[in-house]
Structures are given as structure tokens and as C-alpha cells.
Amino acid sequence: MEIWSHEILSVIGPSNSGKTTFLRTLNRLSDLHTAFRMSGAVEMDKRDIREMDVEILRRKIGMVFALPLPLPLSIFENVAYGIRMQGVRNKHELEQRIEEALRQGYLWDEVKDRLDESAFKLSGGQQQRLCIARTLAVQPEVILFDEPCSGLDPVSTAKVEDAMVELKKKYTIVLVTNNVKQAARVGDKTAFFLSGELVELDKTDRIFTAPQDRRTDDYISGKFG
Amino acid sequence: MRKFKEFVIEKLILLCGLASIFFVILIFLFLLKEGLALFKIESPLKFLFGKSWYPISEPPRLGILPLILGSLLVTAGAAVISVPIGVGCAVYIAEVAPLRIREVLKAGIELLAAIPSVVLGFIGMVTLVPLVKNMFHLPTGLTALSGSIMLAFMAMPTIVSIAEDALYSVPKTYKEGAFALGATHWQTIWRVMLPAASSGILAAVMLGIGRVIGETMAVMMITGNAAVIPRSILAPVRTLTATIAAEMGEAVVGSEHYFALFAIGIVLFVISFAINVTADLCLHKKQS
Numbered sequence: 001m002e003i004w005s006h007e008i009l010s011v012i013g014p015s016n017s018g019k020t021t022f023l024r025t026l027n028r029l030s031d032l033h034t035a036f037r038m039s040g041a042v043e044m045d046k047r048d049i050r051e052m053d054v055e056i057l058r059r060k061i062g063m064v065f066a067l068p069l070p071l072p073l074s075i076f077e078n079v080a081y082g083i084r085m086q087g088v089r090n091k092h093e094l095e096q097r098i099e100e101a102l103r104q105g106y107l108w109d110e111v112k113d114r115l116d117e118s119a120f121k122l123s124g125g126q127q128q129r130l131c132i133a134r135t136l137a138v139q140p141e142v143i144l145f146d147e148p149c150s151g152l153d154p155v156s157t158a159k160v161e162d163a164m165v166e167l168k169k170k171y172t173i174v175l176v177t178n179n180v181k182q183a184a185r186v187g188d189k190t191a192f193f194l195s196g197e198l199v200e201l202d203k204t205d206r207i208f209t210a211p212q213d214r215r216t217d218d219y220i221s222g223k224f225g
Numbered sequence: 226m227r228k229f230k231e232f233v234i235e236k237l238i239l240l241c242g243l244a245s246i247f248f249v250i251l252i253f254l255f256l257l258k259e260g261l262a263l264f265k266i267e268s269p270l271k272f273l274f275g276k277s278w279y280p281i282s283e284p285p286r287l288g289i290l291p292l293i294l295g296s297l298l299v300t301a302g303a304a305v306i307s308v309p310i311g312v313g314c315a316v317y318i319a320e321v322a323p324l325r326i327r328e329v330l331k332a333g334i335e336l337l338a339a340i341p342s343v344v345l346g347f348i349g350m351v352t353l354v355p356l357v358k359n360m361f362h363l364p365t366g367l368t369a370l371s372g373s374i375m376l377a378f379m380a381m382p383t384i385v386s387i388a389e390d391a392l393y394s395v396p397k398t399y400k401e402g403a404f405a406l407g408a409t410h411w412q413t414i415w416r417v418m419l420p421a422a423s424s425g426i427l428a429a430v431m432l433g434i435g436r437v438i439g440e441t442m443a444v445m446m447i448t449g450n451a452a453v454i455p456r457s458i459l460a461p462v463r464t465l466t467a468t469i470a471a472e473m474g475e476a477v478v479g480s481e482h483y484f485a486l487f488a489i490g491i492v493l494f495v496i497s498f499a500i501n502v503t504a505d506l507c508l509h510k511k512q513s
Contacts, residue, residue: 067398
């Protein structure tokens with residue numbers, strides 16, 4: 001399959017259908033599991049990702065997890081972490097990039113007065129947007145979202161979705177979601193996975209109006225899953 | 226009948242629980258009673274900060290400053306050696322080592338904990354002491370440094386196993402989060418894993434030090450046992466514990482010397498109590 005820049009590919013499918021594994025293959029986070037085996041190839045800009053330096057690859061391909069994963073640090077330090085790792089020491093530049101990242105994550109207005117507080121004091125939705133900001137701060141090209149809204153209420157979900165639509169102007173997004181409606185709302189293209197197999201991949205409106213495969217139709221209309 | 230059985234068992238268990246704390250209190254009271262008797266004769270300040278320990282001269286001079294300094298020097302030396310190695314070893318076991326090496330290492334470290342301290346002291350006496358002597362061209366190898374190295378070996382198992390537990394219980398998600406940002410393995414360990422496990426690691430260090438300061442046999446065998454204020458780590462020293470162990474047999478019951486040894490016991494008790502409380506606070510901070 002091909003993923004074009006500046007588009008949102010949403011990946012849907014029931015649990016255990018291989019969505020998250022697919023996502024983790026893209027940034028080689030699966031390598032951490034000793035039992036993981038990979039066949040085939042993933043290419044980015046025509047280069048096999050297994051030939052690239054894994055740290056550089058993961059900087060180019062950021063990831064946001066299902067549960068918000070703030071590090072046990074202050075809000076400021078959470079975002080600063082990735083930037084510092086790139087070797088930025090200049091305090092002014094650091095602050096500027098943190099503000100920019102937090103603005104892009106739609107979080108700046110809510111936290112600008114309390115950047116020194118622990119990230120655990122934020123609400124779930126805010127923590128998730130903090131994680132998005134943290135990922136953005138590293139200036140990736142692609143962002144992987146692994147069910148970013150599964151633990152959030154509808155209002156927070158809407159905010160995260162707004163952020164994603166805004167972000168696709170600058171980044172390429174792969175969104176794994178359990179929420180079929182979310183895929184319909186934000187995705188340009190949608191892929192349907194079932195039992196580790198890619199069943200169908202097409203433009204989102206085609207998938208939702210005229211699916212080619214019966215199983216896709218059954219899943220999106222709620223007959224199973 | 227069944228109810229009665231339940232009742233008896235319940236009370237028996239309660240008794241077991243009470244017994245342990247009851248004995249601690251008894252020991253403490255006995256220690257206090259015997260030790261505090263000294264302070265009718267000798268002022269506590271002179272006891273703690275007196276510079277000479279001549280318990281059987283006439284009149285006896287019972288200043289334990291050389292012993293306190295000896296204990297502190299040996300303990301500090303052991304901490305400087307064992308903490309970096311122990312924490313490094315814990316990081317290796319928890320984060321880097323492949324599964325099979327991890328199992329071997331863990332078993333090896335547990336084995337190290339199982340060696341009786343007198344055996345370690347004996348080995349230190351025939352290997353470490355000559356080594357220190359030759360390396361630094363000293364008249365004797367029975368020095369604080371030898372004691373520190375030996376004690377570092379004894380603290381290591383405690384430090385490694387508790388620190389490794391602390392590292393292991395850091396949520397796996399932290400690690401993945403850091404990796405997903407493009408952190409290298411080392412950056413993840415240094416900036417995420419170690420800070421997240423810091424309270425547990427601190428507790429590990431404190432418990433290791435607690436073990437070192439209470440250790441008697443090995444230090445008595447290889448530190449030289451000279452009750453003088455140590456001028457350097459290459460001088461012979463005598464620790465608080467070694468003093469009690471070496472002199473209790475010859476102290477006349479009811480003499481000043483006898484009471485002074487119990488007073489040393491109180492000092493040791495206070496030190497190790499403080500260390501344990503600190504370690505406990507660290508561990509509880511981790512849980513909350």
C-alpha cells in the first residue's frame with residue numbers, strides 16, 4: 001500500500017486484527033519484542049526503513065499512544081525532552097519550540113501559566129494533547145496515532161480530531177482507531193484490517209458508501225466487531 | 226466448635242505478630258538500661274567526641290570518636306565502590322542483558338549474598354590485604370580501604386536486587402514513549418528509566434549501606450583494628466561493631482568498659498534505625 005504525504009490514512013478493524021502491529025512496524029517499535037518477525041518491506045522516501053538508523057527513523061515518524069503517556073516530569077520538560085535529545089541547548093530556542101509545539105497541539109492556552117507543574121495534574125484529554133505536542137516538538141514528517149481517543153470523552157475527542165485535521169497540512173498521519181465514525185470523519189483514505197489481513201484500502205468515502213468487500217460492509221454497518 | 230478453632234488460630238497469629246515487635250522493644254530497653262548507665266559516670270559529649278579509646282587504662286578513657294570515624298570511613302568507602310557498580314549491574318540486568326545472561330547473573334548475585342561474612346573476611350585476609358599492601362607500599366595491608374572493598378562486595382547483592390526490582394517495575398510504556406520520540410537506548414535509561422526508578426534505587430542504596438554499617442566479622446578481620454582517628458583511607462581503623470565484638474568477652478560485667486560497649490550499641494542502633502527509616506520513606510514515596 002502507499003501512504004501519500006499530507007493525507008490521513010485511517011486504519012480500522014476489530015481488536016486483534018493487526019492494526020497496532022502494522023503501526024508499530026512502521027516505526028520499528030515492534031523490534032522491542034523478541035517474538036516479533038517481519039517479512040516484506042516498508043519504504044519511506046524510497047528507502048527501506050530497516051536500513052535506516054532506528055533513532056533517526058523514529059524521529060521522522062512520531063507516535064502517539066492509546067493511553068496518554070506523560071513522562072514523570074513537568075509539562076515543560078515533557079515537551080523539552082525530545083528537543084533536548086536533538087542537542088538543542090539554547091534556552092530561547094527551546095522555549096520557542098515548546099510554545100510552537102503546544103500551540104499546534106491545541107494546548108498552549110490551557111497550560112501557558114503552569115508549565116512547571118507535573119504533567120500528571122492535567123486531565124486525560126490534556127495529557128493526550130501534551131503527548132501530541134511532545135511528538136510534534138521533535139519535528140517529525142509522519143505521525144502515527146494508536147487509538148488516540150480510546151480513553152477520552154467526546155469533547156476531548158473532538159479537540160484531538162480538530163488537531164489532527166489541522167496537522168495534516170504539515171504532516172502525514174496514520175490513524176489506528178476502534179471508532180469507525182472517527183475514521184469516517186477525519187480519514188482521507190481508510191484501510192480495513194481483519195485477522196491480520198488487509199481486506200480493503202480505498203478513499204474514505206468509497207469505503208463507507210460503496211465497499212468492494214462484503215466483510216468491510218458488515219464491519220462498518222455494525223454487523224460484527 | 227469451629228468458631229472456637231477460628232478464634233484460637235486468630236489469636237495465635239496475633240501472638241506471633243506481637244512477639245516480633247515485643248522482642249525488638251525488649252532488646253531496645255535492655256540496650257538502653259545497660260548503655261545509659263554509662264552516662265552517670267561519663268558525660269555523653271565526652272563519650273561521643275572523646276578522641277581516645279583506652280577502656281582498660283586507669284582511669285579508663287572512653288571516647289568513641291575514632292570508632293565512629295572508622296565506621297563512617299569504611300562505610301563511605303564501601304558506598305563509593307558498591308553504588309556505581311551495583312546500580313550499573315542492576316541497569317545491565319534489567320535493561321540490557323539477554324534473557325539467559327540475566328538468569329545467570331541474578332543467580333550469581335544471590336550466591337554472593339549467601340556467602341557467610343566470615344568466609345569473605347578470610348578470603349579478603351589472604352588475597353586483598355597483601356594486594357593492598359603491595360600496591361600502595363604500606364607497612365600493613367590491614368586498612369580501611371581493604372575493609373571498604375570487602376564490604377562493597379557484601380552490599381552489592383542488596384543494592385543490585387532491589388535496584389533491579391525498581392527498574393523492572395517502571396511501566397513499560399515509559400520506555401516505549403521515549404523510544405517513539407527517537408531516544409537511543411542509553412538516553413532512555415539515563416533520562417527516563419533511572420529518574421522514574423530513583424526512589425527505589427535510593428532505597429536500595431540505603432539498605433546496602435545499612436548492611437555495611439552493621440557488618441562485623443569481615444571488618445574485624447581486615448581493617449587492622451587500631452582505635453585511632455584515621456588520617457587516610459590507607460590507615461588501619463576500627464569500627465563500632467568490631468569494638469563490641471572484640472572487647473565484649475573481656476569486659477568485666479558492671480564495669481565502665483562494659484557499659485560503654487552497650488552505649489556503642491545504642492549509637493549503632495540509632496544509626497541503622499535512621500538508615501532504615503530513610504530507606505522506608507524512599508520506598509513509600511515510590512508507591513504514592
